[in-house]
Amino acid sequence: MDNEHVPLEDAQLRLRPRAGWWHCLRRSPRGVRAADDAVRQLFEGLAQEAEEKRQQRLLLGLKATGARGNREALYLSPERREPLERSLRSFLAEVEGDAQHLQRLAALQHFLEVDIADLHLPPERRCSEDEFLEEPGMRDVCGQFLMDVTRGVYLLDGRRFDFQETLAKSGLDLEQQSLEVERLKETFATEVASLLRRHLAESGPGRLAERRAGCNVLVRGASSLLTQSGLAHLERACGSVVVSGGDQELLFELRPADAGFDLCVASEKSGFGSFVLNSSVRRCSEASKVSRSAVIRLTVRDASPPLSAEVLELRSEVELLDEQTERPMALEERKRDMLRGMLSSLDFRPVMRLPARCLGRCAAYSAHAASGALGAAVSRFRRSPAEGELPLHSSVELPTRHW
Numbered sequence: 292m293d294n295e296h297v298p299l300e301d302a303q304l305r306l307r308p309r310a311g312w313w314h315c316l317r318r319s320p321r322g323v324r325a326a327d328d329a330v331r332q333l334f335e336g337l338a339q340e341a342e343e344k345r346q347q348r349l350l351l352g353l354k355a356t357g358a359r360g361n362r363e364a365l366y367l368s369p370e371r372r373e374p375l376e377r378s379l380r381s382f383l384a385e386v387e388g389d390a391q392h393l394q395r396l397a398a399l400q401h402f403l404e405v406d407i408a409d410l411h412l413p414p415e416r417r418c419s420e421d422e423f424l425e426e427p428g429m430r431d432v433c434g435q436f437l438m439d440v441t442r443g444v445y446l447l448d449g450r451r452f453d454f455q456e457t458l459a460k461s462g463l464d465l466e467q468q469s470l471e472v473e474r475l476k477e478t479f480a481t482e483v484a485s486l487l488r489r490h491l492a493e494s495g496p497g498r499l500a501e502r503r504a505g506c507n508v509l510v511r512g513a514s515s516l517l518t519q520s521g522l523a524h525l526e527r528a529c530g531s532v533v534v535s536g537g538d539q540e541l542l543f544e545l546r547p548a549d550a551g552f553d554l555c556v557a558s559e560k561s562g563f564g565s566f567v568l569n570s571s572v573r574r575c576s577e578a579s580k581v582s583r584s585a586v587i588r589l590t591v592r593d594a595s596p597p598l599s600a601e602v603l604e605l606r607s608e609v610e611l612l613d614e615q616t617e618r619p620m621a622l623e624e625r626k627r628d629m630l631r632g633m634l635s636s637l638d639f640r641p642v643m644r645l646p647a648r649c650l651g652r653c654a655a656y657s658a659h660a661a662s663g664a665l666g667a668a669v670s671r672f673r674r675s676p677a678e679g680e681l682p683l684h685s686s687v688e689l690p691t692r693h694w
Contacts, residue, residue, distance in 0.1 A: 326383035329393035330376050333401060334366065341366040362418045365405070378404060382601070391530075396605055399528035399585060403600040406515060406524075410508045411596040421520075423511055428485045431507040433514040436487070437480040443541030445483060445517070448490045452483050487514060487545070496551045496591035503597035512589055512598055513552060517543045521556050525585050529607040532622075534581055535572070537563025550590050553603070557584035566611065568622060575620065576612040583607045 341363045348355060355363050365371055379397050386396060409417040422434045441454035457479055463471050491497045491510045500509035515521065522541065537560055544555040560581040565574050586604040591597050611620045 322387065325390055325393055326380060326386070326397075329383060329390065329397045330379045332394060333379070333397050334372055334376055337366045338372070357415070358418055358420045361416060365418060375401065375404065392605075395528045395530070395607065396602055399524055399605060400600075400602045402524040402528065403516075403587060403602065407512055407598055407600045408596075410511050410515075410598060411504065421511075421515055423506075424484075429481070429488055431492075431510040431514075432484045432488050433511060433518065435518045435520055436514040437484055439518040440480045440483050441476050442519070443543055446542070446544040447483070447487055448545075450486070452479075454479050484514070487517075490545075491552070494547070494552075499593060500591045500597050503591075503593065503595060508596070508598045509551070509589060509591055512600065513545060513554060516554055516556070516587060516589075516600075517545065521554070521587075522558055525556055525558070525583055525605075528605070529583050530609075531568060532581065532609055532611070533567040534560050534563040534579075535565045535567065537561055537577070548588055548590075550592065552589050554587045554589065555584065556587070558582070564614070573620075574614045576614050576617045578617055579611045581609050581611075 345355070345363055345367065354360075365375075379401055382400050383393060383397060386393065388396070405418055409419050409421070424430060424432045424434060424437075440452070445452040454476065458465070458472065458475065461475055463475060465472055488507075488510055491513055492501065492507050494509075497507060497509050501507040516524075521543075540559045540561075542555065542557040546553045546555075561579070562577050563575070563579065564577050565572055566579075567573075584604075584606045585602060588601050588603050590599050590601070592599070611622065612618060613620050
C-alpha cells in the first residue's frame with residue numbers, strides 16, 4: 292500500500308509569495324532561526340516518537356497498518372516530511388513570539404494540516420480513523436460530533452446550544468430516567484448536527500467545497516474540529532502539563548469569515564488537586580486553573596484540494612498554585628518531556644471524557660457564575676495578550692450569560 296501523504300496545496304500556495312529574497316529582508320535572522328528551530332524540534336520529536344513505536348512493534352512482531360501505519364510513514368521518511376516542514380516555516384514566517392509560543396503554533400498548525408489533508412484522501416491512506424455520516428440531512432458530518440455535542444457549549448449560526456440547559460428544562464432525572472435522557476441526547480445531537488450541516492453546506496464556501504471535492508470537505512473539516520478531537524489537538528500543542536480530575540468547561544463557536552469560516556475552541560480546567568509534569572504527579576491547590584483557546588480559519592478555494600486550515604490565534608494560560616501557600620508554583624519542563632507530552636497521543640485520536648461531576652457544571656451555571664470559572668476565563672481570554680502571544684481574534688468572543 293502506498294503510504295505517501297499528499298501535501299496540501301495550501302502549503303504550496305503560501306510558499307510561492309513568501310520564498311523570495313524580499314521576504315528575508317522583512318524578518319530578522321533571529322526570528323528566522325526561532326521559526327526554524329520550532330519546526331525542527333517538532334519534527335525531530337515526531338520522527339523519534341514514530342521510530343520508538345516502530346522498534347516496539349518489531350520486538351513484538353507486530354505490523355503497523357491503516358491509519359497508524361500511515362502516521363508512522365509520514366515522519367520516518369525525510370522526503371515525506373520535507374513539504375510539511377516547508378509549509379510550517381511558511382506559516383511561521385510572519386509570526387512573532389518566544390520559542391515556546393512558536394513551538395505551540397507549529398504543532399497545532401501541523402496537526403490541522405494533517406487532518407485537512409486526510410479529508411482529501413481515500414480512507415486507506417488517511418492518518419485518522421474519522422467516520423462521516425451518510426444519512427440525509429447530516430451527510431458528511433463527523434460521527435464524533437454527535438457524541439461530543441452534548442459535552443460543551445456550541446454557538447452556531449447565531450444560536451446557542453447547551454445540552455445541560457436543555458436537560459434542566461426537560462425536568463428529567465439523570466439517574467432515574469437514564470433512557471429518556473439518552474433519547475433527549477440523541478434528539479439534541481441530531482438537531483445541532485443538522486443545523487451545522489445546513490449552515491455550512493448552503494453557504495457559498497460550502498457549495499464550492501462540495502463541487503470541487505465530490506463530498507463536502509468543509510462540513511467534514513468543521514464538524515471534525517468542533518469536537519473533543521479538535522480540543523485534543525489544542526491540548527497536545529500546548530505542552531506537557533496534564534491535570535487530574537476537577538471540572539472542565541468547553542466552548543465551540545463557528546462564525547462566517549472570508550471564503551470560509553472561523554472556529555473557536557476554548558477550554559478551562561479547574562477544581563483539580565494534582566497534575567502530571569515530567570512524568571511525575573504533583574499536588575496543587577484546587578484554585579489552580581488551566582485555560583486554553585484557539586481560533587482556526589477554514590478557507591475554501593476554487594482549487595484542488597479546495598480546503599485549508601490556518602491557526603489565527605492560540606492562547607495557553609497555566610495557573611498552578613501551591614497546595615499550602617496558594618502561591619504560583621515554580622515549574623521546570625524538560626525538553627524531552629515537553630515534546631513527549633505534545634506528541635505522544637498522535638498514536639491514536641483519543642476522545643477525552645469529562646468527569647461525571649463536570650456534566651452538571653459545564654453549562655448549567657448559577658446566577659453568580661460570572662464571577663466563577665467561566666467568568667474568569669472570559670476575563671482572561673479578553674485581556675491584553677502577554678508578550679509573545681497573539682491577540683484573540685476580534686470577531687470571535689466567548690459567550691456571556693444573560694440572566
